[in-house]
Amino acid sequence: MAMPGAFVIFGATGDLARRMLFPSLYFLDADGLLPAKLRIIGAARSALTDAEFRKQVEGWVRERAGAFFSQPAWESFVTRLTYAAGDSTSPDAYRVLQEKLSGAEGGALFYLSTSPALYIPIVKGLAAAGLTSPPNGVIVEKPIGNSGRTCDEINSAIAEQFPESRTFRIDHYLGKEAVQNLIALRFANALFEPLWNRHAIDHVQITVAETLGVEGRFGYYDEYGATRDMVQNHLLQLLCLIAMEPPSDMRPETMHGEKVKVLRALRPIRDSELIEKTSRGQYTRGVADGKTVPGYSDEEGGKASDTETFVALCAHVDNWRWAGVPFYLRTGKRLPIRHSQIVVEFRDVPHSIFKGAPLMANRLVITLQPAESISLTIMNKTPTLTQGGYELQPLSLNLSLIDAFKGENRVRIAYERLLLEAISGNTTMFVHRDEADAAWLWIDRIIEGWARTGLKPTSYPAGSWGPAGAFALTERNGHSWHE
Numbered sequence: 001m002a003m004p005g006a007f008v009i010f011g012a013t014g015d016l017a018r019r020m021l022f023p024s025l026y027f028l029d030a031d032g033l034l035p036a037k038l039r040i041i042g043a044a045r046s047a048l049t050d051a052e053f054r055k056q057v058e059g060w061v062r063e064r065a066g067a068f069f070s071q072p073a074w075e076s077f078v079t080r081l082t083y084a085a086g087d088s089t090s091p092d093a094y095r096v097l098q099e100k101l102s103g104a105e106g107g108a109l110f111y112l113s114t115s116p117a118l119y120i121p122i123v124k125g126l127a128a129a130g131l132t133s134p135p136n137g138v139i140v141e142k143p144i145g146n147s148g149r150t151c152d153e154i155n156s157a158i159a160e161q162f163p164e165s166r167t168f169r170i171d172h173y174l175g176k177e178a179v180q181n182l183i184a185l186r187f188a189n190a191l192f193e194p195l196w197n198r199h200a201i202d203h204v205q206i207t208v209a210e211t212l213g214v215e216g217r218f219g220y221y222d223e224y225g226a227t228r229d230m231v232q233n234h235l236l237q238l239l240c241l242i243a244m245e246p247p248s249d250m251r252p253e254t255m256h257g258e259k260v261k262v263l264r265a266l267r268p269i270r271d272s273e274l275i276e277k278t279s280r281g282q283y284t285r286g287v288a289d290g291k292t293v294p295g296y297s298d299e300e301g302g303k304a305s306d307t308e309t310f311v312a313l314c315a316h317v318d319n320w321r322w323a324g325v326p327f328y329l330r331t332g333k334r335l336p337i338r339h340s341q342i343v344v345e346f347r348d349v350p351h352s353i354f355k356g357a358p359l360m361a362n363r364l365v366i367t368l369q370p371a372e373s374i375s376l377t378i379m380n381k382t383p384t385l386t387q388g389g390y391e392l393q394p395l396s397l398n399l400s401l402i403d404a405f406k407g408e409n410r411v412r413i414a415y416e417r418l419l420l421e422a423i424s425g426n427t428t429m430f431v432h433r434d435e436a437d438a439a440w441l442w443i444d445r446i447i448e449g450w451a452r453t454g455l456k457p458t459s460y461p462a463g464s465w466g467p468a469g470a471f472a473l474t475e476r477n478g479h480s481w482h483e
């Protein structure tokens, strides 16, 4: 795809655009990574002039950039910005947009940073205005529907106008440095691959823990819950990167193909297994980040509901590499700490010669956030002399990526990488329609199972690690969560 001449953001005054998109574009520009003539057009309903809009964007960029704000970089960036006012469900909006686009060299990329209810109307509006032909492309963000069926409706409407090669479905986890580093860890090192299978690995844990609550998004969140909001996308993408076969190259079709195979190999969880393999929770009043916080139903705009704010699942990838290896997934709001971590626990030694000295299985711990690190726990002899023979203890080989790259850079916004990739026309780091479909198929079955069997979330106090069922989920198999 040729470099676009225009980057259009629908929903340009919304939260995502303010906090992520404009600051990301600003930083890309400051680093000289945007095409020289790229115009950035904000589209939204408010009646703003270009000057008023630029002023607003300046405020958002300054706030996000903090000490990294540079006046000369801003003065260059601001010349790219214009504003197209209009209601995206009316043809007039597209006439205004066409005027703003006239004279732009190259195609246009349209970022739909709006309510998903507007995705189909916008794509239709673009089509009617003749704005969907090559090389134009579209970027969409989750939630793309709230089930396989509704996701498919949106994807079908998009596919009528934009082929897969010009459709960029964002999962912002794929833009995180640490998540991209997972690909390097697995495929730029020969060390792990011979061990990366059921013969050496006992189980895998993927945890994305947040201390935040629903943060004023009760309306959205209550319709989704942790399973749709986090597992269907972010956690399953992490699982794919851990479980996928080594791809032969990094082309989009190769990478997507390997991830789809993993998602299609996820063993469906039957209704009769829901109690054993799933645990749902909802937080009640408690203490998070040192402050007393309300329970979920008492949040701003809240009400009594059966939506889960925590979920733990035991997944299996039914293929030769992973047969019999549990993948435990866990995510929740109002947990004790914010961290995202993948733990690969290796098998025990087949026979111990160290009588009386307990051995701990080797463990590879990949911490994605807040601070990126990789550690490998191995057993060591303690440097003491005892009559009983060897005394052993587990120690970690640690790699702190923050220390290794100290002073290199500010932590980039995940969107910077993804916007750059989209502008370059590369869909590798985006989610293919087949991936979204396969992920929904697995998730829908679980959610429908909960409804069929009447299984409701159980409560957990804010600031704890979720309901008792989450612990039972691993303990049943003789495992325990790494905390």
Ligand code: BG6
Pocket: 210, 229, 230
């Ligand atoms: C979003 C979810 O996709 O990811 C939010 O909708 C969640 O509920 C967020 O808080 C977590 O992202 P991050 O980058 O803060 O881990």
